[in-house]
Amino acid sequence: MDAYRRICPGIVTALALGFSLFELYTVGFGILSPFAQRATMLAFASVLVFLTRPMLDWRDREEMAPSARAFSIGWDALFIGLALYSCIYLIVEEDALADRSGVETTIDLIVAGLGPVMLLEMVRRAVGVPLFIVTLCIVIYSYLGDVTLIFFSCLLIFAALKRYAGLKIALGFAALALLFFLLPGRGFLDPGLYPFKGEEHSRLAAYLWLTSEGTFGTISAIMSEFIFIFILFSALLEATGTGQILINLAFALTGRFRGGPAQAAVVASSMFGMVSGSTMANVVSTGTFTIPLMIRTGFSRLFAGAVEAVASCGGQIVPPIMGASVFIMSEIIEVPYIYLMLYGLIPAFLYYFSLSTSIYFEARRLGLERMDKSEIPDAREQVRQGGYLLIPVLILLASIVSGETPGLAGYKAVVSLLVMVDLVRSLRFIRTRWGNRGVCLAGALILAAIFFAFGPVSAPAAITQSIPLPILGEAPLHRLALVLLGILFAVVPGWRGLPIVFPAALGLARWKIPAELDWIGQIPFVGLLLPAALFLLVVYLIALAVFREGETPEAKASARDLGGAVLKSLEAGARNSLGLVAATSAIGLIVGLLVLAALGVRISILVTEMAATSLFLAFFLVMIASLVMGMGLPTIAAYLLLVIVVAPSVTSLGAPLVAAHFFIFYFGVISSITPPVALAAYGASGISGANPMQTGFTACRLALSAFIVPYLFVYYPELLLLEGTFWTVAYRLAVSCAGIALLSMATMGFGRAPMSNALRTVMTGASLLLFLGPAWLHILGLAAGVAVLFRQKAGGGTAT
Template sequence: MMDHSKNPQAPDPSSVGLGTEGNAEQSATRWKRTVYVLGALLSLFQLYTAFFGAYVSIIQGAIHLGLASALIFLVYPISPAHRDTTWRRIVDLVLAAAAAGACFYIQFNYDRLVDDAILFGYSGMDVVVASTGIVLVLEATRRSVGAPIVIIAVVALMYSLFGNYSPVFTHSGMSWSRLATESFFTTSSVFGTPIQVSATFIYLFLFFGVVLIETNVGKFFTDIAFLAVGRFTGGPAKAAVIASGLQGMVSGSSVSNTVASGSFTIPMMKQAGFRPEFAGATEASASTGGQLAPPVMGAAAFIMAAMTGVPYNEIIVLAAGPAILYFLGVFISVHFEAKRMGITGLRKEDLPRRSIILRKLYLFAPLLVIVLVLLSGRTPTFAALLAIGATIGVSFVSAEDRLDWRSLLGLLQAGARAALPVIAACATAGIIAGTVTITGLGGKLASTVIEIAAGQFSLTLIMTMLACLVLGMGLPTTANYVVTATVAAPILAAHFGTPVIAAHMFVFYFGVLADITPPVCLAAYAGAGIAGANPMRTGVIAFKLAIGALIVPYAFMLNPALLLQDAHIGYYLFSITMLLFSITAASSAMGGFLLVRSTVPERCALFAASLVLISPQPAPIGVGLAILALVVIKQAYRRFAAGGSRG
């Protein structure tokens, strides 16, 4: 979890120019208390409404966004290099008050804004407040998330205003007063589906992740992984894959997961003999997969449930098989690299002690609670509340994990800080998605894509994939999913008869994969930083290790049975097995090793086999299995001829 007291973007009390040292310290203390109180209020509001029931959606979203945006202006400076001064703090306080005021204006004027405005229109003050709210949402997002998503949102707003001058996708255009009020006082833009889901489900699961980290459950997952596979070939890297998968199941964030578990696993991998770039890439690709793994699957999965109408409880079941295959793909890639490099496992004395692990098995309780409650059909809100309670409860079993009252209170602020970038991204993503809906851009893009692809399903899939990866360079996973699910997913579902959940899962997968796709691969950059490696090389290797994330989405688009769509258990298991063969062949082709080092023709043959094995038709599957078998036989003979060496 990010420690903002050490974050260069956070206020530095020691640099405040307030005249005397005593005044500076008092000002810093007051500032910290303000941040603490606002963070605690946000967390308490979310816990209260989760327990007693949420308000009307736009009021729930307004309070949620109002408190969060005020916190962002107090925590994130105008720029990382901006010096902390009295005037800067005054400006940030004014902006924080204005951002909160614009949002709370909705609550205090709800009846008039919802009912009277339909008949009499909005007042001049309404337009001013809405305009202020939009500008401050964009600035809060720029500070906490970055400029790319804000630039896209500004372009979207300009398109809404001046679409009548656009050379392509022309529309009639809008006045600013109409655009501002529709964007800020309705549920079609800022307070659309993303912020509504953030204000109910997402925040609680982010808070749950903070509680897990504070109670050392993440370290427990890492210890289990090292005990399970640390002694085998390439053990540290394999343990990193398992540990990151376990932690990612509940954290749902690729970058933070990379930093949290990578601080321990990456040095262990380097010590075992893996190259720094490979160590950082392994952690990044495994941590990124955490967003694909139930039960949390990152913030976007909750939005997916709202947009598709498929209950979240069902989404986590149908997503389990593909997610497991993704991690198996990374695991297999690591195994081939370890074999190629001749890297063995850890010594017995370097492994965690089994007795300690067995004594702490109770730390699995929160994860079991959340899975069982979700599978029982209860709401994600109820599951998150129970899991938070279970985590705090088990922390009292052991003195080293126990949270004292100060730590418990600190969780309220830590949970709020962890959620700030996600909340800001959801609000701005709502602006982008709202533009697509309000202007009719979605329908125009759909017809254009179909025309360019000439109605070809495979070409449409490739274009959609590229759009997701390109958008992922500037958008967080959640915002990327919102935009592509609004524009691209309906094309796949409406024009090609693809199941809605498969279309949404397709864009979700490639939105996640953007975190390890060069040139902008944030998770890989985080792993490279810990490993002391070249960021771009680390990104390229991470992309190769995550080859399963490229194959799996195409596989379930061609064969929806992989997502449990109209499939009996026998055919589902058969399809999963064929997909595992495909991923194995692709991982081997990328790594250049199967039983021995692969020649270039063998790598080409393995890659060809991986492509045809994703087909649901018997003939291509037979061809793929035959190619794979021939390569295995050829390499087995070469290995036997070399006396069983690795070649």
């Protein structure tokens, strides 16, 4: 047992590093065949899940009898074996499975039956019980048919009767229900009662595991081909200190305002959250700094935790990256990413405007002052020290705007981040003959542009496109690039420049090898890396000739620290992806089942019939479904599940496609703060020390205006920039901001002074008039709000 416990962490680290490197390599140099790519991803993730989330915790195992301890280890080993066998079988038999589709062998069906069982256990451990139950119920429904609905309804009634009427009455109901189930010919099992009678088990298993329509379908492809790379990018940003730079910048920008620490949480979370893709990661990363400072400034623990929870949720809807969910939306509705980024600008602004105004009026209500100047970081110093860390984000955006796939753009961002961090580290210890760091920095920027701004084209073409000096011609530009590279490496003394070779090789390896060396390309990996290695070797030998002094102990320590941080971030990226891989695989399985049983269509028809012709009622039902189904799920998984189930119901009633998807995505994000689950509130309360449930309710009160924003852009598409002129968009934005400000005063109970309940009611009504109706209602609502503010005495007591 002790040996197993010692070896296990090393195995986990090795697998996590291998997982990240596999994804980085395949995204950068070419995706494998569909089954090979997706099954390899699931194999890595499932084994890591069963190793890092064992059946029993180590402390529990130590207290158990040896036989029980051996059983728990054996149980985990069984699922690890199932994961490896069911995934590797698909990779090895990929072509054969395609040939015998519809006539699967016995071993095919055994694998197809064991695979979903393994996946369900993986989901239970990595994501939680809610998604496990949803997936299991849909699997059972697909096998048994509509009779499952009667069965589950009886279970719910039995549970309710047992709790509220007693066990005897519940058992009586169970006996009666069983009688109806078993009644021959006319009971609940009568096949004629149900339109959908279930699928034959062999066809169901093969469809879910052996085809690209189930577990290994489009959603799994999206996860493998570009979502993982953004998770890895987020881990690297955190490891390189980008998160701390963003937090310091946020304090520098907002520290002089009333409620500065809370406003800093808003700014920092919006910037960090758009990349992280995880609300909980955002809460932990920024809340560790912002929540204690909010409490020290004078905010209550409850309010501080709620602010961080709401701010961290909103990071997922902030362009340009929007937590990577926007790329999935682009794939599903076939709208270019650049348009979706623009569509998301105003909704994100309104979300954070509502939170910021609530914070401002709460700070005024408490009489809080501004932060002390000594606590406010200098913005220019922060940009000088860490501004280069934002360059990879700009490279990411430039790559996407230029038409690159999200996966390749994310790959370039990851590699450019490694290059920039390594170059800046080396520059701190640099000794040049001219003593000019600017020369080195210019060379680094040109190198980054050559490597990462364009796709896999030949070296001369890449340089010609990258450097705006057409007067020199193609050949001189090629030589110029070699000279610049030589200078770059030459000015980095000793072996401290060597780490630059490796991330640089990742970029250079995308360049094609000469035609006369095509035979080298037949050798796996070597054909890609050899030309880069030869090129860098020549440059590095030239650099060695002009070195002036050896490596210092400080440089060696810096290199070790950087290497350790990169390895830890690669491991963290793999670990952070486990829950999402499990969730997207399960949702892929659900998609296949919904298509097979036509359940998605039936749910859409049901919602449409319930809403009749009322678009508002349809969206209200979708909001409830989004808040309930999104609880406890990662944002991307919640959006995918909701799109499958509820999106068709609102688009069928005439809602714009983009508005419907933004509406679903928006409420899928907000579900992280809605009780009873409220994952973001639980994460924030762990830092603030407040009650998690009360933190969730306070977060909902803070975000009350944010709950209205989705309805605004559904009914007024100009807020999504889908229609209208500049003036109509500006007018609608101004009216919405005014309504949000009045509603924030009402919810916080403070305008120019504390408000009575009557005035808060008037303010709420005034805000609703601004949200709804024609211009004359806007004037009436604005007049009512202004009248309340004039009635109050500035700084005085409660106005009645």
